Amino acid sequence: MTNPPIEPLKKTEAEWKALLTPAQFRVLRGEGTEVCGTHPFNHEKRAGSFVCAGCFLPLFVSDSKFDSGTGWPSFFAPLPGRLETKIDHHIGYPRTEYHCARCGGHQGHVFEDGPRPTGLRYCNNGEALLFVPAGEPLPALRT
Incomplete structure (x- = not known):
């Protein structure tokens, strides 16, 4: 069984500004980053899902x-199918940047220095995510 295609969510800059906190807007829409080590999700260890803070599409599960x-x-x-990538040169050398496949919100960068089984490290901005503990319903996708 395959997942249905993800329908893109398009909003104007003004609509995003009204929906997101200033920090979320800077990261998700401006491809910014938060200060290293400052977000509580660094220490989140509960079972659950991490969803895009922009459109609420589930992106990661806590097992990963x-x-x-x-x-x-x-x-x-x-x-699967929740992220799209592109190459960015913002800091002078190429890195693989990834975005939410639904709303295009910037999440972070992926590197080839992660653990097994993939060997990848998806380095995510906490501001770009919301956490939903296991057993709680996922939020409805934003429209």
Whole structure:
């Protein structure tokens, strides 16, 4: 069984500003980052799901989270089909940036220094995520 295609969510800059906190807007829509080691999700260890703070699409489950020691929440695998990538040169050399496949919100960068089984480290901004503990309902996708 395959997942249905993800329908893109398009909003204007003004609509996003009205929905997001200033920090979320800076990260998700402006491709910013938070200060290393400052977000509580670095220490989140409960079972649950991490969803895009912009559109509420589930991106990661807690089973794929690990302590990378980098100061940002890190995961070794996203949920299938939930992320899109592009190459960015913002700091002078190429890095693989990833975004929510539904709303295009910037999440972070992926590196090839993660643990097994993938060897990948999805280094995510905590501001770009919401956490839903296991047993609680996921929020309805934002429209």
